[in-house]
Amino acid sequence: MSDVAARLTAALGAEVVTTDIPERNHHDWSGLPPVAPLALIRPRSTAEVSVALALCHETGTPVVPQGGLTGISGGAHPVAGAVALSLERMNRVLAVDPQMATLTVEAGCILQSAQEAAQEAGLMLAVDLGARGSCTLGGVIATNAGGNQVLRYGMARDHVLGLEAVLADGTVLTSMNTMIKNNAGLDLKQLFIGSEGLMGVVTQAVMRLQPRPTHSATAFCGCADTGAMLDLLARTRAALGPALISFEVMWPSFYDFMRAGIEATHPLSGPHGVYVIIEAGGFDVGLRERLENCLADAMESGALADAVIAASAREERALWAVREAVAEYGRILGPLTAFDVGLPLECMAGAVAQLEAGIATRWPGARALSYGHMGDSNLHLVVNVPQAGAEQPAGAIKAFVYGMIRDLGGTVSAEHGIGAIKRDYLGYSRSDAEIATMRRLKTALDPHGILNPGKGFAP
Numbered sequence: 001m002s003d004v005a006a007r008l009t010a011a012l013g014a015e016v017v018t019t020d021i022p023e024r025n026h027h028d029w030s031g032l033p034p035v036a037p038l039a040l041i042r043p044r045s046t047a048e049v050s051v052a053l054a055l056c057h058e059t060g061t062p063v064v065p066q067g068g069l070t071g072i073s074g075g076a077h078p079v080a081g082a083v084a085l086s087l088e089r090m091n092r093v094l095a096v097d098p099q100m101a102t103l104t105v106e107a108g109c110i111l112q113s114a115q116e117a118a119q120e121a122g123l124m125l126a127v128d129l130g131a132r133g134s135c136t137l138g139g140v141i142a143t144n145a146g147g148n149q150v151l152r153y154g155m156a157r158d159h160v161l162g163l164e165a166v167l168a169d170g171t172v173l174t175s176m177n178t179m180i181k182n183n184a185g186l187d188l189k190q191l192f193i194g195s196e197g198l199m200g201v202v203t204q205a206v207m208r209l210q211p212r213p214t215h216s217a218t219a220f221c222g223c224a225d226t227g228a229m230l231d232l233l234a235r236t237r238a239a240l241g242p243a244l245i246s247f248e249v250m251w252p253s254f255y256d257f258m259r260a261g262i263e264a265t266h267p268l269s270g271p272h273g274v275y276v277i278i279e280a281g282g283f284d285v286g287l288r289e290r291l292e293n294c295l296a297d298a299m300e301s302g303a304l305a306d307a308v309i310a311a312s313a314r315e316e317r318a319l320w321a322v323r324e325a326v327a328e329y330g331r332i333l334g335p336l337t338a339f340d341v342g343l344p345l346e347c348m349a350g351a352v353a354q355l356e357a358g359i360a361t362r363w364p365g366a367r368a369l370s371y372g373h374m375g376d377s378n379l380h381l382v383v384n385v386p387q388a389g390a391e392q393p394a395g396a397i398k399a400f401v402y403g404m405i406r407d408l409g410g411t412v413s414a415e416h417g418i419g420a421i422k423r424d425y426l427g428y429s430r431s432d433a434e435i436a437t438m439r440r441l442k443t444a445l446d447p448h449g450i451l452n453p454g455k456g457f458a459p
């Protein structure tokens, strides 16, 4: 056992610190090769997180914070010589306050458990993503996760009212604000939201809850092409206003391949150039009718070729089945290089066509699957080069894709963060002055640079 592991064990006990590390803590969802951490710390309280960090700060030991390990950018992936600090035991819902419409959780609380606690109180935690059953609130906050309802409710940042974090030197910073308005000085929680574990370890949070919509309607649509889909987006925005909750898009490259992979039935009668899931939710009895009218108008104008509206909750879930099948990539697609880029919508049609064509030309036989949260101008692209096997030409694929995104004025990360896998491309979306300022803030909070070294904007 290393000196540090021995000192951590002496300070926190063998219940909390282990060098017999489960396989799941050797990697996250980034696909990077597994790495064994020096030790695994599983604190049960903020005080134990503080003790662990103070000791790592003193000894200059790198620390990788881990939540549910569903992050796709390698932010929670262990690095050699670092200890992993998992929040998995700090997983309680601490309180739900229906009057203030708030939910207080420990950072290791699984998103779905928090959603269910809100629902039991007649309210809704409106952060939602495919990894809901495994990702933690701490990870969601640290990545400023997006998901399926950003169009209506915003990113994770928009749901956080208060937060407790432990700084690298063990200082506990408790800002568990529960009020929507609080302009007393700087809003320090913002330093930790979206910081990918570089600025401190989130231990608790106060989340803002929403009223649960009383009516919902889900449509599955086929459009002739990307231009028509964007026309449909503008029309549904205008017709539904704040009742438009999701506008999820799948190009045939994704939809046909994944539908075959999960053997799902196609809800429309024929093939189309782009598929869209529209989800509406609100308090208006006439919501479904408004969606029907909107789709009828779109069909008349040519923006929409065909559509079906779910008649039951079961049918609603079935319409989402292919879009939610991304957790099955490992089985259906194999090794992949994944992208989560943002682009101005006016570039979307050209970009998707050029990206798919450029990949097909450079790597004949490659699969490039395109889909995304189009209401947020967020495009996901996953690429698999079958003949390359596990040794995907990731560097060359990234150089091609990110080069195009930079030239179009987009962002290399719309929602998954920079982590370990996009560090070389941060400068494509942020200026030198922006990166230097991020590093000054990092140095102020973590002077020994122990938190997630070599990730994100860390030097």
Ligand SMILES: Cc1cc2nc3c(=O)[nH]c(=O)nc-3n(C[C@H](O)[C@H](O)[C@H](O)COP(=O)(O)OP(=O)(O)OC[C@H]3O[C@@H](n4cnc5c(N)ncnc54)[C@H](O)[C@@H]3O)c2cc1C
Binding pocket: 028, 029, 064, 065, 066, 067, 068, 069, 070, 071, 072, 074, 075, 076, 087, 107, 108, 128, 129, 130, 131, 134, 135, 136, 137, 138, 139, 140, 141, 142, 143, 144, 145, 146, 147, 148, 196, 197, 198, 200, 201, 202, 203, 326, 327, 415, 416, 419, 452
């Ligand atoms: C099937 C699937 C679907 C997904 N869909 C979406 C989506 O729609 N939108 C989206 O944005 N993301 C999505 N993701 C990515 C992922 O789920 C999110 O990034 C999620 O927020 C990560 O949470 P986690 O608890 O798993 O964090 P982890 O993967 O464990 O960690 C993520 C990052 O946060 C840091 N971190 C974790 N916990 C803490 C903490 N308590 N304090 C400080 N830092 C911490 C880690 O160091 C790391 O940098 C998806 C992933 C999968 C597998």
